[in-house]
Amino acid sequence: MKAYACALLLLGASLAHAESALTKSATDLMAQAQSDAAKVASLPENTKVDILRKVGAWSEVKTSAGKGWVRMFSLKPESAGTASSSGSFASGMSSLLNAGRTSNSGTETTGVKGLTKEDLARAQPNPNEFLKMQRYAVSKEAGRAFAQRTKLSANHVDYLPDSFVGGGSGGDSNNNNNGTTPGMMGM
Structure with a gap:
């Protein structure tokens, strides 16, 4: 047996x-x-x-x-x-x-965990990490070339209204971020 x-x-x-x-x-x-x-x-x-x-x-x-x-x-x-x-x-x-096994390839994720209003309210700015992130920025031309090569299309997404993010200074009622960088308001 x-x-x-x-x-x-x-x-x-x-x-x-x-x-x-x-x-x-x-x-x-x-x-x-x-x-x-x-x-x-x-x-x-x-x-x-x-x-x-x-x-x-x-x-x-x-x-x-x-x-x-x-x-x-x-x-x-x-x-x-x-x-x-x-x-x-x-x-x-x-x-x-495969129970208990997890991937540790460190490449990229295939899912997204949503953020709650409470998560957003507790969020704290981290200027050093923001500066690190900016090193990965590419020019508009490079972004457009990549999008064309990979057959991506543009989608316009409005900024969230202030009332959604807890009344912070995330932009005016016209979804304009007033020249500040998203995620770095009030710094």
């Missing part, structure tokens, strides 16, 4: 590595896990891919068009929209075998 259980566990572990997914929308298959890498192929919506590994916000995949990298956000589970909501044996075994 123990031998049978071990064999079943090993079978499940090997199946757990063969994860399939579909592309959520048309996306590019890249040669490397970088936005500015060479494009291997264009994948249409609902293209089946086999996920080989995940690094940061990227998944290395194998498709009929070749092998390369796509952003994790561009993929959905192959079983998405099917009747089974409990998941497959392979995904269950993968969860079991």
Whole structure:
């Protein structure tokens, strides 16, 4: 009986590595896990891919068009929209075998934790960190070139009204920040 259980566990572990997914929308298959890498192929919506590994916000995949990298956000589970909501044996075994493991690649996150009004009210300015952050700024031209190369489009987002951020000096009623830097008001 123990031998049978071990064999079943090993079978499940090997199946757990063969994860399939579909592309959520048309996306590019890249040669490397970088936005500015060479494009291997264009994948249409609902293209089946086999996920080989995940690094940061990227998944290395194998498709009929070749092998390369796509952003994790561009993929959905192959079983998405099917009747089974409990998941497959392979995904269950993968969860079991990977329990307690966390990624420490330090590349980037694939989710965002929201901030509450209380979080914003407790926030304190940190001028030194702000100055460090400014070192990563790029020119408008470099930003536009990157956006064009990666097929991004501009979206205008208004500043939050003062009443939302606790009546601070975050801008006037016209959502104008009066020449101050967002996040550094009152400094």
